[in-house]
Amino acid sequence: MSETDEVPLAESALEARLADVSTDAAALRVLLPAELQPLISDAVVRSHKLYEEFVDRLVLRVARETGLEAATREPASPAEVVARLGLEARRALAPVDWILRRLAARRTVEESGTARRFRSCGAWPAPDPAPVREEQRRHDPSWLPSYTLAETVAQDYPAFLRGEIAGEEVLFAPRRWRLWVDYFSNANGQYAVSNHVGAVGVGRWLPRAGGVILEIGGGLGSGALAVLERLEAAGRIGDVRAYRFTELVPAFLRRGQQALEGRSRRPGWLRCDPLDMNRPFGDQGVRPGDVSVVYAVNALHVAHDLAFTLGEIRRALVPGGQLIVSECVRPHSGQTIYAEFIFNLMETFRAPRLHPAYRPAGGFLTAGEWRAAIEAAGFADVRFVPDIVRVQERVPDYFAAAIGATRPG
Ligand SMILES: C[S@@+](CC[C@H](N)C(=O)[O-])C[C@H]1O[C@@H](n2cnc3c(N)ncnc32)[C@H](O)[C@@H]1O
Known part of the structure; x- marks a missing residue:
């Protein structure tokens, strides 16, 4: 040798x-x-x-x-x-x-x-x-929380592929709760990047007049905390009339609420409610033209029917209101992103309703697919921070971006 x-x-x-x-x-x-x-x-x-x-x-x-x-x-x-x-x-x-x-x-x-x-x-x-x-x-x-999560999932992967255990059980069984507390956290250096990139988007695109922010799929609240901290640091928190934190999974919602309650500025400023982005928002307490910003961190790509959810978001916004999401943006169609190793276990992640132009497969979307989906839903001025297409031309495995779009007046 x-x-x-x-x-x-x-x-x-x-x-x-x-x-x-x-x-x-x-x-x-x-x-x-x-x-x-x-x-x-x-x-x-x-x-x-x-x-x-x-x-x-x-x-x-x-x-x-x-x-x-x-x-x-x-x-x-x-x-x-x-x-x-x-x-x-x-x-x-x-x-x-x-x-x-x-x-x-x-x-x-x-x-x-x-x-x-x-x-x-x-x-x-x-x-x-x-x-x-x-x-x-x-x-x-x-x-390390991201390492522990991937390693834990890997142990059960062969059994999942053979059909012996459901992916949702692998990920969300009660014994796995701690993994998520550690993973969806700003103390997790990996996940914090998505939260902070999203917060930069809100810092840039919160309308001058401020208004109500509605967060979708807010999970354990780490995305919301990053936004509130950034707006405080920028002296703009007073522009936020109310923060409506929503989430589908009751245990996540409770934990998110606990994390945020200390941040509440006055009674009624923070509202924490269940919201399923796959169902009409109007049936869940969000009236048309109710909010100035709809915000989400790594949540919109699990919408079963992206066109439906984007339509509900557009209706919820006031004219001139902003859709702002932090997403992992796939560099090229067919290219893999490491987080998909974990989230491919979820049916909602891997098997949404497809659309030939902007939802050719499950998982994360490319920049072009996001633009096409958001424009097809009637939004204008779709934009990315950073300029993701330019960044990915030079650094092909870069994927963290905030995406903004305006509900036309
Ligand atoms: C990547 S996590 C967001 C984590 C969050 N940023 C945090 O700091 O904890 C995506 C969230 O979307 C939620 N979700 C999944 N399906 C949903 C649906 N149909 N409606 C609303 N939220 C949903 C999940 O429960 C999860 O909390």
Whole structure:
């Protein structure tokens, strides 16, 4: 064995992954507006690359345990892989397709022919995820809740793909509650990026006259806290006449309410109510033209019918009102984003109602799909912070953006 061979494959792969940190960070320093610079520092870019590598190692482990290596010795489409392995097609097709695309990006499998068939590129490596987690612990332990969540989900993934356990049970069983408290938090360095990018959007686009903010899918309240802190720091919190925090899951809503109550400015300023974005808002206490801003962090992409939900949002807004969302924006259609490894377990995430122009598949949308969906719902002046298309041309794995749009007057 030569000296080069003695370098464990896992560690050379890690070094290769980290090789782009300084060039990407330098590009982002030029491309991101000043408000986003402190949020997406060089240290965050390094954590992002580490997490990419960690998730890839988990994906390899899940794929091997599920039998994907053997099932792709001969070229196979995702549907053929699912059939060969006897997986439950309805739930397994989208995640297996995602895993194969992820493995193809890493050249563990190659895509052959035009019919989207995948074939193993020789024997698969088996890199250990643990050293990546340890490197993250040394570098910035605030990202560890995202590691714990991905690792926990990975353990149950093969059983989920075989149809032995529901994805919603894997994610949301009562024993998993702590994972979400730690994950949807501004103390989680990874999730905080989405919350703070969204807060930058609200800081920019809150109408001059202020008004009522309605948040949809507010979860445990970390997105709302980031917004309120940013508006306070900008001296604009007084412009917010009321904050209506809403959420579908009762346990999340209760916890979000607890987190926010300390922030309440006066009786009635904060309202916390259940709201299902898949049902008419009018039936749930939101009247037409009631609010100046509808806000959501990583929630709108789980709408079952995006056109319906955007229509309800438009109706809820006053003329000139603002739709402001923080979203993970897919760089190109077909490209994977690491959070999808976790959220592909949810039927609402992976299987929304499709639309050929702007909802060709489940999961996150591209910038073009967001623009098309929002414009089709009757909004004007769709905009992104940062200029996501320009950023992704230069840094293809960057995805955090705030999206704004105006309800025409
Ligand atoms: C990514 S989380 C948002 C987390 C939140 N920013 C926080 O700080 O905790 C998306 C949220 O959307 C909620 N959600 C899912 N389906 C929904 C629906 N149909 N209507 C409203 N909210 C929904 C989920 O329960 C979850 O809390």
